Amino acid sequence: MEITQSAALVVVDVQKGFDELDFWGRRNNPEADANIASLIDAWQATGRPIVFVRHDSSKPESPLRQGQEGNDFKEYVEQRRGKGAGAELFVTKTVNSAFYGTPDLNAWFKAEGISQFVVAGIQTNMCAETTARMGGNLRYEVLFALDATYTFDLEGPFGWRRSADELAQTSAVSLHGGGFATVVTTKELVAAAA
Template sequence: MDIHHKAALVLIDMQQGINHPKLGRRNNPDAEQRMLKLLSAWRDSGRTVIHVRHFSRSPDSVFWPQQSGVEFQPAFMPWDDEGELHKQVPDAFCHSALEGWLRADGINQVVIVGVVTNNSVESTARTGGNLGFEVIVPHDACFTFDGADFFGQPRSAEDIHAMSLANLHGEYAQVVATEAILRAIS
C-alpha cells in the first residue's frame, strides 16, 4: 500500500452526540483509538487533516445545533492549521468546500474515518470515488449501530458495517486495516 505524502485524513462526525445511548449498540469499540493513531500519524508527518462536523436539520438528532452533541469530542478537536467543514447531509462532499480544498492542494488520495459507517462514511467515500479521488477506508477506524434492514429484519452493527464496507471495496474505495496505513506511513 502506498500512502501519498499529500494524502488527506478526513475525520467524519466525531462529535459528542455519537456517544448518546439512544443510538444503541455499536461495533468496533476500539475505533476511536485507531482514529487517534491515524490522526497522530497525520499530524506528525505534516499531512492534511480535515474535520467534518454535522449540523442536523432534524430537532431530535444527536447533532442538532446549539446543544452539546454537536460539539467535537475533546480528543478530536481540530488544531488551528487543520481544515474544518460543516455539513447538513451525510455526504461530506455535498454542498461543501471539500472537493475544492483537496483539488486546490493537489490532493488525490483521501483516508476516511469516523461515523457512521453505513451513512456518512459510506456516502462520502462513494462520492470521493466517483469524483476520481483514491479513497481508502480503514475498516477498524469507523463504526455503526444495530439497525433493521428495509424489510424490518434486525441486523447487528457488525453485519451492517460489513455490508457497507463490501459496498465500497473495489468500486469506490480500498478497504484496509488501520495498521496497514500506519505501516505505509512509517
C-alpha cells in the same frame, strides 16, 4: 500500500452525540476511537493534510443538532485540532456526504493537489461510506479505514434488522468489491504513512 505525502485524512462526524446510546442503540467496534486518534496522530506527525467534518443535524430530536453539546467533536479530536504541521480544513454539513458541506471539499482537494484520501469516523454505513462512495465517483483514490469507524444496529423495511457488525461488513464489501474504495486497517495506514 503507498500513502502519498499529500494524502488527506478525512475525519467524519466524530461527535459527542454519538455517545448517546439510548438514542442510537448498540454500537460495534469499541476500538474505533483509539484507531481514529492514532490516524490523526500519524497524519499530524508526518505533516499530511487533515479534514475535520462535523454533522449539523436539522432534526429536532438529534443529539447532533447545533447548540447541543452532542454537536461538539469528541474531546480527543478537539484536543488534536490545529496541532499538525500540515494543512487543515473544517467542514460542516447537514447531509451524509462531506462533499456536500461547507466549504467545498472537492474544490479544496483540487486546490491542495490532493488525489488520495483516507476516510475514518462515524457512522460506517452512513456518512463515512457516503463520503467514500462520492470520492470514488469523483475519481479520487479512497482508502477506507474500516476499524477506525463504527455504526449502530439498524432496522430497515419489511422488519429487516441488521447488527452494527453486519452493516459494517456490508459497507466494506460494497465499497471494496464495488471499486469505490480500498478497505484497509489502521495498522496498515499508520505503517504506510510513517
